[in-house]
Every structure is written in structure tokens, then in C-alpha cells.
Amino acid sequence: MVSLINIIRSGLIITLFLMLGKFINYVSALPIPSAILGLILLFLALNLRLVKVKHLTPTSSLLLNNMTLFFVPVGVGLLQHLPLLHSFWLAIVVSSMVSTLLVLLTVGWLYQRLVK
């Protein structure tokens, strides 16, 4: 039963911070998504010891371990944009590949050099 209570408690805490993020996103003009605001607020709460790490498990690990799964329907949504993607596919594919490669290498190498 202890674990059920833990699941409910951790689920509620994470939901609460998401709701806070949504509220701030709604009342402010910030172009920052609610989930990111919720992340920042929860991070602050952890630092201020308002929330303890053990209060967030097991829901946090459930969510984090399965995050990739949640992207499946988002990706299937590409289906709706096939005509647009079709007309610009070459520009999109080449620029995405070149640019992603450059960012990976720049950030990886730069950070490795800086902390050496």
C-alpha cells in the first residue's frame, strides 16, 4: 500500500507543478511553454527543499523511462504534413542533416575543451 500512496503523491506533485507552469504561461506574455516553466519551478522547489527527491518517485521514473513512447503519436502526426514536406523535402532534409551534425559536433567539442 505504501507504494500506491507514493505513486499518487508523486503523480500529484508533478501535476501540480505542470498546472503552476500552465498558470504562469497563461497570465504572462512569456513565449516559454508551460511544461518548461513547470520544469523550472520544480527544479527551484527541489533546490529550496520544498520537494524531496523521494517524493517524486516512482512517477518520475515511470515518466522519464517511457518518454520516448509518448513521442510516437506526435511523430505519426507527420502524416498530416506530408504534402508540405513533399514540396520542400530536399531543402528540409539537407538542412536538417547538415545543421544537426554541426550542432552536435560544435557543442560536444566546445564543452569538452572548455571543461578540460
Added chain:
Amino acid sequence: MIYLYTLSTLLVFLLLKKMLTPIANPLANPLLWSIVFFIILFSLSRLSFTDYQQANKIFVWLLEPAIVALALPLFQQLQQIRQHLIAVLISCSVGVVVAMSSGVLVAYCFSHNQQLLLSILPKSVTSPIAMAITAQAGGIPSLAAAIVIGVGLLGACFGTTILRWANVNNPQAQGLAMGCSAHAIGTAKAAEIGPEQGGFSSLALIVSGIITALLAPVFIYFIELTGA
């Protein structure tokens, strides 16, 4: 009955994960092939994609709390982050400038369509930020979101392999590079590799998302000049 679609997403993903995990090839990515499977299924059959979307809202809905939960690996890596805060900020800022300028410049070689360029501009940040930037500039938000997902998949499939080839062996550097280039999809992959990669990837996701939102107006100004 549409909830069979919910179950099918779960089963297809778990099955592919089980099949592909032992394969070392970067293309053996369960997310990629689950998406390909359903796109082919709905293109070739008369099954309703609208029903699929309706039934799978639960997963899309779970994405937001999952992003909030990223605060945990971030907090657990706090000591390391504090020591290297300046390095993190410099790396992410340079990464963001490289991401926006290279993406737009390469696309410009193929097409001068301004709406396309504005939709490609925020391709390396999480889709809600990308859509907001593109919408504000007069691009096509749904196209921007589609490109963001494609870029995320690219990073998740090839990111770790490319970094290993390039001798980027520092787990923190790996995490930052994944988060900066491939936002939340890259972060999900980074978190699978290790907590240090996951923590630094979520850090890069946040920092580069915010820097992109701040710097985008400069790039939008230049894109608009090309059309004048």
C-alpha cells in the same frame, strides 16, 4: 473500440523496442520505426487517422508531465552543473547560433521561400517554442513542428554514434550536444544512456530553448531582408 489504437501504439513500440535494442545500428530506433509503421498503415489502409489521434491523446498528454519530471535528473546533476555553468552557457549559446544560421543557410541554397525558411529556423528546439517563434514571424507553425520532430529523430538515431566517432566521450558533453541539437526527443534518448547524459541534455533543452527564443528576432530580420 478506438482504444485499440492506444493499445496498438503501446504494443508496436514495446515489440519494436524488444526487437531492435540488441541491434547496435543507430537506425535500429524503436521510435523511428513505430512512426514509420503507423504512417504506412494509415497511408495504405482506410483506417481512420483521426480516430488514432483521438485514442492516443493520452500519450501526448503524458509528454508534458514527463518534461516537468526532467527537473529531477537536472537537480541530481546540480553539483556538476554549478562547477561548469559558464561552459554550459557558452556551449549552448554557440550551439544555438550554429543551429539557426546553418539550418537557414543550407535551406536557402535550395529554396528562397520565406515561409519555409521561417519554419526551419527554430528546428532544434522543443516544438511548443518552435511553433511560437514561427507563428510570430509569419511562418507555418505546423510545418515547423513537423521539421522539429524530424530533427529530433535524426539526433536520437545518429547523435550518440556521431559523438562517439568524434571522440566526444565526456558524458556531460554528450548530454549537452543531444539536448541542444535534438531537444526533447534527443533528451529522451540521452536519458536512456545514463543519468549524467539525461541531466545535461535536459539542461541544454531548457537553456537553448530560451536562448533561441531570445535570438530568433535577429535571424527573422535577416530572413525578411532576403525577401525585400
